[in-house]
Amino acid sequence: MKTKTIRPMERDEFNRHFQEHVHAAFWEDGSYSLSDALSARELEQMTALQDRLGQPFELRLGAFDADNRFIGWSWARQETKQTLYMINSAVLPEFQRKGVYSALVSAVIAEAEAQGFQMIYSRHCATNNAVIIPKLKAGFVISKFELSDTHGVLVHLHYYTNETRRQVMDYRAGQIAPNEAVAKLLR
Numbered sequence: 001m002k003t004k005t006i007r008p009m010e011r012d013e014f015n016r017h018f019q020e021h022v023h024a025a026f027w028e029d030g031s032y033s034l035s036d037a038l039s040a041r042e043l044e045q046m047t048a049l050q051d052r053l054g055q056p057f058e059l060r061l062g063a064f065d066a067d068n069r070f071i072g073w074s075w076a077r078q079e080t081k082q083t084l085y086m087i088n089s090a091v092l093p094e095f096q097r098k099g100v101y102s103a104l105v106s107a108v109i110a111e112a113e114a115q116g117f118q119m120i121y122s123r124h125c126a127t128n129n130a131v132i133i134p135k136l137k138a139g140f141v142i143s144k145f146e147l148s149d150t151h152g153v154l155v156h157l158h159y160y161t162n163e164t165r166r167q168v169m170d171y172r173a174g175q176i177a178p179n180e181a182v183a184k185l186l187r
Contacts, residue, residue, distance in 0.1 A: 004063055004064065004065055004066070004071065004099075004100055004103060005063070005064045005065075005068075006061055006062070006063050006064075006103050006104060006107045007061065007062060007064070008059070008060065008061060008062075009060045009061065009062045009073075010060070011058075011060065013062075014060035014062065014073065014075065017062060017070045017073065018073060018075070018088075021070070021073075021090070021092060022088075022090070024092060024093065025072075025090035025091070025092060025093070033150070056077055056078035056079070057077070057078040057084070057115060058075075058076070058077045058078070059074070059075070059076040059077075059084070059108065059111055059112075060073070060074075060075050061073060061074045061075075061104055061107055061108065061111075063091065063095075063100050063103065063104055065095070070092075071091060071092050071095040071100060072089070072090055072091035072092060072095060072100050072101065072104060073088075073089065073090060073104070074086065074088075074089035074104040074105070074107070074108050075087045075088045075089070076108055076112075076120070078117070082117060082118035082119055083117065083118070083119050083120075083121060084108075084112045084115075084117040084119070084120045084121075085120075085121055085122070086108060086120060086121070086122035089101065089104055089105075089108075089122075089131070091104075096130065097130070101130075101131065101134055102134045102137075102138065105134060105135060105138050106138065108120065109138065109139075109159060109161075112159075112161060113161045117161060118160065118161055118162055118165070119158055119159065119160055119161070119165075120140075120158070120159040120161070121143070121156060121157065121158045121159070122135065122140070122156070122157050123146065123148075123151075123154045123155070123156050123157075124154060124155055124157065125151065125152065125153070125154060125155075126145065126152075126153045126154060126155045132155065132157065135157050135159075136157070138159070139159055139166065140157040140158060140159045141157065141158055141159075141160075141166075141169050141170075141173065142155055142156070142157060143156045143157065143158040143169075144156045164181045164182070164185065167179060167181060167182050168182050168185060168186075
């Protein structure tokens with residue numbers, strides 16, 4: 001594949017590309033949009049609740065090929081003072097399995113670390129190996145499972161920007177014995 005570029009995008013540019021390509025990136029999987037199930041009053045209430053949260057950090061990345069064609073994206077938003085939630089990422093079908101998704105994940109990790117986030121998390125269909133495997137290779141760990149009314153069975157992946165926290169997760173999962181740093185925390 002020709003050289004790809006990952007760059008931040010403003011909300012309007014990102015939304016235009018997202019709306020144009022989201023259906024090509026996500027086939028019919030039985031998911032539904034929560035807004036389709038809610039009444040007008042419930043939607044108004046959700047908007048009011050969102051407005052009360054203020055202006056959390058948002059990251060919108062676009063992936064472009066050497067000809068500057070939009071080929072993928074990643075969208076993340078701050079949830080707490082320590083947590084960045086990777087809401088949605090995708091690579092258009094003809095550009096999949098060419099390293100684009102891994103490049104997007106790396107860019108999100110780099111920006112999360114630069115901003116000072118302690119954890120990045122994402123939720124995925126439990127059988128979506130095309131996404132889960134690259135994230136595990138990037139250092140994400142499986143943290144829990146969820147049964148979602150909108151998406152079915154989901155696996156949660158966490159990435160800890162702090163090395164000691166990553167080691168604690170490895171200890172909690174039974175992968176390592178506690179080293180000195182982990183043992184010190186667990187006293």
